[in-house]
Amino acid sequence: MSRFDLIREPWIPVEGAETPDVSLLDALVQAHEFGGLALADPLQAVALLRQVLLPVLFDATGLPTSEDEWAERWSRGKIDGEVVGRYFEKRSDRFDLFHSVQPFAQVAGLRTEKNETKPVSLLLPSAATGNNVPLFSARTEAEPPDLTPAQAARALVAAQCWDTAAIKSGAVGDENVRGGKTTGNPVAPVGQLGVVVPLGATLFETFMLNTPIVRQGVKPGDQPQWMASPARPEWKTRPATGLLDLLTWQARRVRLVPDEDADGSVVVRRVVLAAGDRLSVIPAEEPHTAWVMVKKPRAGQPSNRPLLHRPGREPWRGMAALLATKEPTAGNESSSRLLGQVAILCDEGLLPTDLRLQVLTVGIQYGNQSAVVEDVMLDLMPLPIAALPPDSEPRRLLLQVADQAEQMRIAANQLGDEIRRATRTEALPWDKGQRLGDTLVHELTPLVRRLLAGLQREPDRVDEANQAWRAAARACALAAAEPLLNAAPPQAFFGREAQNGWAHRLNLAEAQYRGRVADILGYPRKQKTRSELGSGAPA
Structure with missing residues (x-):
């Protein structure tokens, strides 16, 4: 049987390491030694941060409940390796990509009525599949790529964040299937945001800048997806239980199909991808987006919605929204929760004023009923921390x-x-x-x-x-x-x-x-x- 241990096998691309990829354990414990996540594929970088790295850190160490507690962690300069090590020791079976009962971020035995599989390019927005044919794609759907387990793992978590909408294969055991398929699927949750991620000079600083202060700590019942019972084919529409549930949201039911290459190595060429849980509302806990107030929200919907990036518009032109850390702009736009927190920490003298803060903005423009990817918007710009306080x-x-x-x-x-x-x-x-x-x-x-x-x-x-x-x-x-x-x-x-x-x-x-x-x-x-x-x- 195939096995790929996400804790110890290299699969997370970072800057400043001796090898292109490092293990999940090393990415956390040695975060102070790395320059940050490699941004060659920004969709995967955001997914790795949200779906894996931050939830592991929050679940292992808890969330800071005050500015002083946050500042104490910042002053340590690195993550406690013993705490993270003990966390993984108790949960090593939950991080196996091809586990027979609970494969990471997947559903064991997931299948369609006719046992159909799709090319693994279905997980890659930049690859040709079905009616999603990028203009400069070097491949066609008839020539799907062979992904290593590391590449497949990154594509898997990216799909849980960014997957397109519309029709999905119907899975056996899902009572919502009609005619062998499910319809009305929205794009995955992160695709509904104008993503704003603060980055520091090291991966450790990035982790800290993306760690929200939560006064009440982790909500009761809130947990990452790998701590829940093994996922099943059926899904439902529901709100997020809390931050950990939100960050590891399983927007799709997936099963990677491992195969053996000519040299005996494991590759992934095929995948089963079906409908997953639908987020009923994007909660105020969402840390990675700016917001705009809706004057007349729909019944049951919040008054604030994520502020999306506009294609062809440089993020610095929306500086007013990024810097609206205390009061909204004239257009009722507000900064992200995390940048607002950085402003408070700076105002209280808990962050250095010469901090090399950068802001990564990522967004997807979907087309044809959100069933295809038309454009990926990406920008990385320095942001003076002294500009965040309102006055x-x-x-x-x-x-x-x-x-x-x-x-x-x-x-x-x-x-x-x-x-x-x-x-x-x-x-x-x-x-x-x-x-x-x-x-x-x-x-x-x-x-x-x-x-x-x-x-x-x-x-x-x-x-x-x-x-x-x-x-x-x-x-x-x-x-x-x-x-x-x-x-x-x-x-x-x-x-x-x-x-x-x-x-x-x-x-x-x-x-x-x-x-x-x-x-x-x-x-x-x-x-x-x-x-x-x-x-x-x-x-």
Whole structure:
């Protein structure tokens, strides 16, 4: 019989280790030695953190019930290896990927009425399967990959987080099956979020930054999926019992089918995947998303819902929501629970102000009734911890920068529209074509990242950072318009007269744009002359 011990076999990709993958035990006990989870596949990285690493840590050590208790754990600098070791000793049979009775995150003996299996690519959003055919896929469904047990384990937990919706195979023993299938399946719970994960300089810091303070501790009856009775094919719609149940939510019933390769090694080519439990509501305990308040929620639904990432929109443009750690924004958006906690810890002096905090944002755009993956949105940006308290100067600067960038985007789009009017061409629809404002925002992104990194290192130099941003953004805004102005046809110089008497000409459009940029960013500071500096000073 096949066996793969997730506790001791290497399968978790980390940065800074001697080998690409480490075991679950080493990932926890040596977390202070690793730079963090490897982010080559961000969907799997988020799934490993949520479905395995954090729940094991919380179940083994408990949750901190106060800021002081959290700070005490932070000050230790590493995880207690003896506590984690004893935890695994008592539960070693629960972490076998191919266990005959309770395989990890699976249902033993799961099968369909006709004993059908599917290619293991069904677990991989980036692989071709059924009607999910990524544009640049190197394989077809007829050529499924051969996954090692380590790869299969990562794909398994990722599917429990991100799997697509729609029809699933009907499992024997599931009374909800109709015609050999189940319908109406939602996407897996994490796919319903705009994921926001705080990351530290080491894997240990990442674990701590993702450890919520829960005053009452773990709720009675709350436990991770591997501590429950062996899973069965049937499923139901229900709320999460608590944080551990939520993080290890079994959104699908799965069985990996191990096979033997030509060299005798174990590979996984086939899988059985059926409907799993449906989360009735995303609870307020959800730590990895920002929120937006719904003015008129449906009956039985909470007033807050997860704030999803918008395709094509850089996360820094939503800075107001990320920094809304105390009060919601004008659009009723609030930061994530974990970033709000970091703000409190920083305000109480329990975290260093030069902490190298980064924010990983991940989201999936589903298409065709959420049955296929259209796009994966990913970004990793530095976030100055000094900007999280609500009244800080770095926070005010970052909100100002995001607002100025949005105003410049609008001004650039207006310039493009005005040039098209001058040539008697219809303006581009807002949702079609490459607009100048989008190009400008793309050019501004490196500047914003540089600003974030600089404030992270030296949060006291806000005025200098502000002046440097304004100068760089002004140059960027003017440079971005040059290609469009230079490419304007001759008739744009002559323009045309509108019915209201307003003239649409290239020179007027350029002057208006320059004026708007100056209104947004201010005018460049005048350089002092030699006489103003003094006779003995260099100009």
